[in-house]
Amino acid sequence: xxxxxxxxxxxxxxxxxxxxxxxxxxxxxxxxxxxxxxxxxxxxxxxxxxxxxxxxxxxxxxxxxxxxxxxxxxxxxxxxxxxxxxxxxxxxxxxxxxxxxxxxxxxxxxxxxxxxxxxxxxxxxxxxxxxxxxxxxxxxxxxxxxxxxxxxxxxxxxxxxxxxxxxxxxxxxxxxxxxxxxxxxxxxxxxxxxxxxxxxxxxxxxxxxxxxxxxxxxxxxxxxxxxxxxxxxxxxxxxxxxxxxxxxxxxxxxxxxxxxxxxxxxxxxxxxxxxxxxxxxxxxxxxxxxxxxxxxxxxxxxxxxxxxxxxxxxxxxxxxxxxxxxxxxxxxxxxxxxxxxxxxxxxxxxxxxxxxxxxxxxxxxxxxxxxxxxxxxxxxxxxxxxxxxxxxxxxxxxxxxxxxxxxxxxxxxxxxxxxxxxx
Amino acid sequence: xxxxxxxxxxxxxxxxxxxxxxxxxxxxxxxxxxxxxxxxxxxxxxxxxxxxxxxxxxxxxxxxxxxxxxxxxxxxxxxxxxxxxxxxxxxxxxxxxxxxxxxxxxxxxxxxxxxxxxxxxxxxxxxxxxxxxxxxxxxxxxxxxxxxxxxxxxxxxxxxxxxxxxxxxxxxxxxxxxxxxxxxxx
Numbered sequence: 001x002x003x004x005x006x007x008x009x010x011x012x013x014x015x016x017x018x019x020x021x022x023x024x025x026x027x028x029x030x031x032x033x034x035x036x037x038x039x040x041x042x043x044x045x046x047x048x049x050x051x052x053x054x055x056x057x058x059x060x061x062x063x064x065x066x067x068x069x070x071x072x073x074x075x076x077x078x079x080x081x082x083x084x085x086x087x088x089x090x091x092x093x094x095x096x097x098x099x100x101x102x103x104x105x106x107x108x109x110x111x112x113x114x115x116x117x118x119x120x121x122x123x124x125x126x127x128x129x130x131x132x133x134x135x136x137x138x139x140x141x142x143x144x145x146x147x148x149x150x151x152x153x154x155x156x157x158x159x160x161x162x163x164x165x166x167x168x169x170x171x172x173x174x175x176x177x178x179x180x181x182x183x184x185x186x187x188x189x190x191x192x193x194x195x196x197x198x199x200x201x202x203x204x205x206x207x208x209x210x211x212x213x214x215x216x217x218x219x220x221x222x223x224x225x226x227x228x229x230x231x232x233x234x235x236x237x238x239x240x241x242x243x244x245x246x247x248x249x250x251x252x253x254x255x256x257x258x259x260x261x262x263x264x265x266x267x268x269x270x271x272x273x274x275x276x277x278x279x280x281x282x283x284x285x286x287x288x289x290x291x292x293x294x295x296x297x298x299x300x301x302x303x304x305x306x307x308x309x310x311x312x313x314x315x316x317x318x319x320x321x322x323x324x325x326x327x328x329x330x331x332x333x334x335x336x337x338x339x340x341x342x343x344x345x346x347x348x349x350x351x352x353x354x355x356x357x358x359x360x361x362x363x364x365x366x367x368x369x370x371x372x373x374x375x376x377x378x379x380x381x382x383x384x385x386x387x388x389x390x391x392x393x394x395x396x397x398x399x400x401x402x403x404x405x406x407x408x409x410x411x412x413x414x415x416x417x418x419x420x421x422x423x
Numbered sequence: 424x425x426x427x428x429x430x431x432x433x434x435x436x437x438x439x440x441x442x443x444x445x446x447x448x449x450x451x452x453x454x455x456x457x458x459x460x461x462x463x464x465x466x467x468x469x470x471x472x473x474x475x476x477x478x479x480x481x482x483x484x485x486x487x488x489x490x491x492x493x494x495x496x497x498x499x500x501x502x503x504x505x506x507x508x509x510x511x512x513x514x515x516x517x518x519x520x521x522x523x524x525x526x527x528x529x530x531x532x533x534x535x536x537x538x539x540x541x542x543x544x545x546x547x548x549x550x551x552x553x554x555x556x557x558x559x560x561x562x563x564x565x566x567x568x569x570x571x572x573x574x575x576x577x578x579x580x581x582x583x584x585x586x587x588x589x590x591x592x593x594x595x596x597x598x599x600x601x602x603x604x605x606x607x608x609x
Binding site: 016019020022025026030033035041074079083086090093114119125126130139157158160162248273274313 | 483492494513517520521527528554555574593
């Protein structure tokens with residue numbers, strides 16, 4: 001209620017932009033609010049506290065003062081983000097969890113990077129958007145602004161995702177293919193193409209081998225590169241995952257081109273232990289290639305599908321595919337939503353842009369990014385790096401993984417727990 | 424049908440629980456589904472009593488994983504019953520988790536305030552009078568944190584607050600206690 005009141009009374013010249021005494025009074029009230037909320041152990045704002053907060057929004061004459069409302073709202077954002085997020089998730093999951101599309105102006109919580117595996121580390125600087133949010137936003141509460149793509153919030157994996165994050169220590173990049181020569185382009189029209197492995201049986205064997213090695217590495221999150229799987233692979237992976245042991249793990253099952261009516265999609269499915277469904281992402285930004293000197297475009301319609309953000313307490317997970325991660329519009333959407341775990345299968349002959357963008361997401365949201373690119377070489381030329389791992393830890397923010405000597409190959413890396421060795 | 428042994432989750436790992444749960448769904452064994460829900464509720468009571476966020480997260484994960492398995496077969500009546508039995512446990516665990524996470528965050532913020540306090544004292548000891556806003560920007564700390572710590576330092580007699588100057592009556596400045604006041608704010 002207070003947040004709604006705040007949104008309807010945002011001062012044109014907020015005190016937080018002022019200097020001197022006006023700012024001091026605003027900050028002092030904010031601190032008072034945060035202190036009051038922190039005294040409530042369960043974070044629940046009861047009737048008494050609510051009345052107290054409302055009274056603090058009034059000036060000496062008993063009128064609502066927009067600057068005081070603003071300070072109270074900032075105090076709530078500062079100290080009450082868990083409560084707001086819990087209520088937000090409860091509304092999304094009652095009577096049963098269901099995905100929903102964000103509409104303009106919908107308020108959504110943006111958590112601090114408070115994952116258990118991060119607890120003992122010195123984190124990178126707070127995101128600038130937390131220090132000085134956009135007009136109409138609070139540090140931890142944002143109002144959705146439509147962008148180039150629709151956004152779906154999916155809370156169905158809440159609970160399982162929290163368990164995954166609590167146990168997230170090792171990630172594994174899986175490379176089933178050595179060279180792009182193991183793939184073939186198929187023309188779907190004069191100007192479009194799809195890509196698949198030329199030998200599906202060998203490809204299935206390669207995927208099997210890297211999955212075995214990846215699971216044996218103890219990784220919590222395993223990722224295959226773009227276009228390295230087929231439609232029948234995710235069910236097999238789910239079965240394998242749930243037979244392997246009783247830990248929660250997530251396999252980003254590469255992707256494959258699939259017919260969708262008269263169109264095509266490049267679809268990545270995420271397989272999480274005992275999930276109610278697969279996580280899913282359909283590629284948004286098609287790639288263009290020269291095929292025998294002829295320019296062709298991937299047979300995928302640009303921005304034809306929404307981005308799905310998988311939400312759990314403190315977790316905002318998105319899966320992207322290759323160029324989606326390099327698209328500035330998509331990046332801005334993720335940053336605005338506070339997405340803090342981005343998993344990216346990729347297939348590219350150059351990967352230098354991924355590390356740059358990974359740095360950008362760490363700065364914007366303190367996000368963990370994991371990009372796995374394959375195959376390891378294009379017509380004999382090695383693609384470096386073969387994977388990028390980013391985390392919001394000062395001593396080891398972005399790590400570029402070198403291609404292994406031969407495939408099938410798995411590189412398992414400890415994430416978030418100890419310093420990594422960069423190339 | 425053979426009589427199943429009671430389920431004691433202290434001796435049953437998730438893989439075994441998953442097998443029991445799947446068997447109950449496969450056999451349309453509503454009694455067994457009820458026993459599993461009861462066993463989870465009992466284990467939940469013990470875990471909640473210990474105020475252990477990691478254990479609550481794991482317990483909630485266990486419940487939501489079973490719900491996830493049932494959701495994949497939600498066209499089946501037994502699966503619907505299982506979901507209805509387990510969902511309240513997941514909701515209750517979500518509440519407990521929020522409480523414990525909030526408590527943990529508050530403790531973390533108290534620790535952070537300890538760091539901020541040391542940084543602020545260090546700046547104040549460097550001399551001069553300082554505006555809270557400048558200190559917040561200099562230390563990259565949320566304004567609420569800075570004003571709370573400055574207020575604490577003032578109450579403890581470690582810092583002195585001066586209000587108002589010629590241009591702005593409401594402006595506040597802080598200096599270390601015992602130092603003479605100057606207006607060369609940062």
